[in-house]
Structure formats: C-alpha cells, structure tokens
Amino acid sequence: NAGVMQNPRHLVRRRGQEARLRCSPMKGHSHVYWYRQLPEEGLKFMVYLQKENIIDESGMPKERFSAEFPKEGPSILRIQQVVRGDSAAYFCASSSIEIETQYFGPGTRLLVL
Amino acid sequence: AQSVTQLDSQVPVFEEAPVELRCNYSSSVSVYLFWYVQYPNQGLQLLLKYLSGSTLVKGINGFEAEFNKSQTSFHLRKPSVHISDTAEYFCAVRGDSGTYKYIFGTGTRLKVLA
Numbered sequence: 001n002a003g004v005m006q007n008p009r010h011l012v013r014r015r016g017q018e019a020r021l022r023c024s025p026m027k028g029h030s031h032v033y034w035y036r037q038l039p040e041e042g043l044k045f046m047v048y049l050q051k052e053n054i055i056d057e058s059g060m061p062k063e064r065f066s067a068e069f070p071k072e073g074p075s076i077l078r079i080q081q082v083v084r085g086d087s088a089a090y091f092c093a094s095s096s097i098e099i100e101t102q103y104f105g106p107g108t109r110l111l112v113l
Numbered sequence: 114a115q116s117v118t119q120l121d122s123q124v125p126v127f128e129e130a131p132v133e134l135r136c137n138y139s140s141s142v143s144v145y146l147f148w149y150v151q152y153p154n155q156g157l158q159l160l161l162k163y164l165s166g167s168t169l170v171k172g173i174n175g176f177e178a179e180f181n182k183s184q185t186s187f188h189l190r191k192p193s194v195h196i197s198d199t200a201e202y203f204c205a206v207r208g209d210s211g212t213y214k215y216i217f218g219t220g221t222r223l224k225v226l227a
Contacts, residue, residue, distance in 0.1 A: 035215075042203055045216075059214075101162060102213075
C-alpha cells in the first residue's frame with residue numbers, strides 16, 4: 001500500500017527557471033493539499049485540490065505559483081521564474097475525503113541558486 | 114483564527130529518560146489535534162491524533178498525548194526515549210468542521226543523548 005509519492009525529492013534550479021513538483025496521492029485518495037516549509041518554520045498551507053478543481057488556493061503566492069490536479073496523473077505544483085526565497089521543502093498531503101486525516105509525502109526540497 | 118504554539122524549539126534529553134513536548138493552541142471552535150514526526154530529510158509521519166472521545170491518545174513508537182480543553186494544550190509524552198526518537202516533532206490543529214487546513218506549530222527538535 002504505497003503512501004503519498006512525491007518527485008523529485010531534491011530539485012536545484014537557477015533563478016529565473018521553472019520548477020515542477022509532482023505528487024501522487026495515496027490510492028483511493030482524491031483530495032490533495034500542498035504545504036510549504038521554510039527553513040526553521042512549520043508547514044504552511046498553500047492550496048487544496050480535488051480532481052480537476054482548485055478548491056482553495058488562499059495560501060499560494062498570487063504570482064508565479066500554480067497548481068493542478070488533472071483527471072489522470074499526479075498533481076503538479078509549478079513555480080515559474082524561481083527566486084532564492086522559493087527555496088523550501090514542499091510537501092503534498094492527501095486524504096480520502098475532506099474531513100479525514102491528511103497523509104503526507106516525503107517532500108521535495110527545492111534549492112534555488 | 115487558529116494558531117499553534119510550540120514553546121520549546123529544542124529539547125535535549127538523555128536516553129531512557131522521559132520527555133514531554135509542549136503544544137498549546139488557540140481556536141474559537143472545536144478542533145482536531147495531531148502530532149507528526151519528521152526525521153531528517155524525510156516527510157511527516159503521523160504519530161497520533163485526537164478527534165473525539167478519550168482525552169488520552171496513544172500513538173506509535175510509545176508516544177501518547179493528552180488533550181486538555183481547559184488549558185488548550187495537547188502535550189506529547191514518552192516515558193522512556195531512544196536514540197532513534199531524535200527528530201523534529203510538529204503539533205498541528207484543524208477545525209472540526211468546514212475546514213481542511215492544518216495549522217502547524219514551528220516544531221520541536223528532540224535530541225536524545227547517549
């Protein structure tokens with residue numbers, strides 16, 4: 001029973017490049033959540049998606065960040081024109097229904113040079 | 114609005130000694146409470162959760178936590194720690210209805226010394 005999968009685990013980008021982070025939820029889960037963990041801080045909610053729908057993106061920066069969860073395939077968090085301040089660990093979580101416990105993936109650690 | 118406070122950023126403790134990691138929350142609604150553990154360069158693993166019922170919750174790896182509504186606390190305890198418990202521990206809260214956002218504390222780094 002595979003858990004939440006994220007790839008890549010580590011990603012290095014230069015300023016101005018694009019970063020694409022992928023998340024495959026647990027089997028049977030159709031709710032996906034993205035969180036960001038800055039150094040020495042707790043996780044902060046970014047966005048909540050269901051299949052083909054963004055339910056809540058109130059935690060996402062207004063510019064350069066976007067997320068999707070297509071009918072087929074993983075959820076993608078996309079960061080365009082990355083800056084050094086985007087360096088962080090990005091965690092994906094999934095749940096079977098909205099009110100249930102969220103299970104977290106191993107995270108993608110993004111380093112912007 | 115909800116918030117979580119983990120007052121201790123680091124807790125050193127000797128192996129086989131007991132430990133308590135503190136978590137306090139504020140919320141105007143009833144909440145669900147969680148403790149997660151994060152080993153270096155890994156994701157978050159659920160240790161235990163309080164949804165309802167008994168205020169003493171037992172989790173994995175010998176950890177337990179007690180929900181205290183009057184003190185708005187959910188402290189994590191283990192009677193005897195092992196070196197392998199060295200990790201970062203996060204307390205999190207979410208509202209019991211109409212919200213899916215987890216609010217996390219800043220974490221407590223537990224370092225178990227030999």
